[in-house]
Amino acid sequence: MPPITVMLKPASGLCNMRCRYCFYADEMAHRTTESYxxxxxxxLEAIIKRVLAFAEGSCSFMYQGGEPTLAGLSFFEKALELQKKWNVNRVTIANSLQTNGYAINEEWAEFFARNHFLVGISLDGPKDIHDANRVDAQGKGTYNRVMHAIQLLQKHKVEFNILTVVTRQAARSTGKIYGFFQRNGFAYQQYIPCLDPWEEGTQTPYSLTAKDFEQHLKLLFDQWYQQAVRGELQYNRYFFNLLAILNGQMPEACEMRGVCGRQFVVEADGSVYPCDFYMMDEYRLGNFVTDDFETIERRRQELAFVETSARIKESCKGCKWFALCRGGCRRNWEPVTGPDPRNVFCSAYQEFLEYSFPRLQQLSRMLQGRRFG
Known part of the structure; x- marks a missing residue:
């Protein structure tokens, strides 16, 4: 059995913020029970017991939301206690948590440091850009609280990544955002294209067009590349995955593998889903409290979730960039059952790869032998 990664939602979709573009709030609205x-x-104990009995070699527990810190610090202390109790196969366990940073204080930061948590914290850039969409329940910007949380993580030497949602405004402010991150020493960055709601054709003030995303990728790459050739290579998830492919390695990002992975995303009631973007009733695989892995895998096969993602679309056949792009995330293809589905950002990726490929090849040669996973 390969290493297992389990994503848990300890607070379901509950959140102490009201981000305008929240894909999970939209997702919850499309299922019978919005929040568990x-x-x-x-x-929690049933999940950990079942997962660790099945795991071999290594196991990763990722906590996301909603906002996972709403479960309270005692929840995570108990999770660590249960991991020790049920680690019958003596596997290597890693823990990570994705947070909006709103509730992070000294106690949380000390806990993360003491227990070697990797933390992903959401920050969309400088104050005006961040506060445009990442607001609290009263509609007020959260920039100051999030920056304070990051300062606490830095103080306690917690390993963390910055997670940035690329909206239309953010894409048009790429240079400003990247410069801000450099001035603050944020060397580990992940940029996430903003998702429109599930309703087909929905457009919002934050909707990201393919053209804006293309310009974002080009400008971001230009700045990142200049640092890389000076010997100041910084982690950018998308660019690192491209370098992994060019060096013959398996990309870490599932959307760049050409097929969805065997994920286990677990709601607060124990229900299991195949992907964070598909936590709706029709995609439910089972429940870790009552169902074993074999039952859950049978349901996954019945849904043909992985198989559907692996089908090479007509628009990809013959594309010179398919080996690097692999079609992208299934969520950006919806509806995948259409006659000729196309990734909404297809043209952005094509134009960007045409623009950047010679320099990607150069970096690939310079960094040959390095692991990018």
Missing amino acids: GIMQQDT
């Missing part, structure tokens, strides 16, 4: 509340301790 806070995960109960017996549910």
Whole structure:
């Protein structure tokens, strides 16, 4: 059995912020039970026990939301206790957490440092850009609180990545955002294209067009490349995955593998889903409290979730960039059952790869032998 990664939603879709572009709020609105509340301790124990009995070699527990810190610090202390209790196969365990940073204080930062958590914290850039969409329940910007949280992580030497949602405004402010991150020493960055709601054709003030995304990628790459050739290579998830492919390595990002992975995304009631973007009733695979891995895998096969993602679309056949792009994330193809589905950002990726490929090849040669996964 390969290493297992389990993503848990300890607070379901509950959140202490009201980000205007939140894809999970939209996702919850498309299922019978919008929120399952806070995960109960017996549910947590059942999940950890079942996962660790099945795991071999290594196992990663990723906590996301909603906002996972709403489960309280005691929840995570208990999770670590249960991991030790049920680690019957003596696997290597890693823990990570993705947070909006709103509730992070000294106690949280000390806990992350002491227990070697990798933290992903959401920050969309400088104050005006961040506060345009990342607001609290009263509609007020959250920039100051998030920056304070980051300062606490830095103070306690917690390993963290910056997660940035690329909206239309952000794409048109790429240079400003990247410069801000450099001035603050944020060397580990992940940029996430903003998703439109599930309703077909929906357009919002934050909707990201393919053209804006193309310009974002080009400008971001220009600045990142200049640092890389000076010997100041910084982590950018997308660019690192491209370098991995060019060096004959398996990309870490599932959307760049050409097929969805065997993911286990677990709601607060123990329900299991194949992907964070598909936590809706029709995609439910089972429940870790009552179902074993074999039952869950049978349901995955019945859904043909992975198989559907692996089908090479007509628009990809013959594309010179397919080996690097692999078609992208299934969520950006919806509806995948159409006659000729196309990734909404297809033209952006094509134009960007045409623009950047010679320099990517150069970096690939310079960094040959390095692992990018």
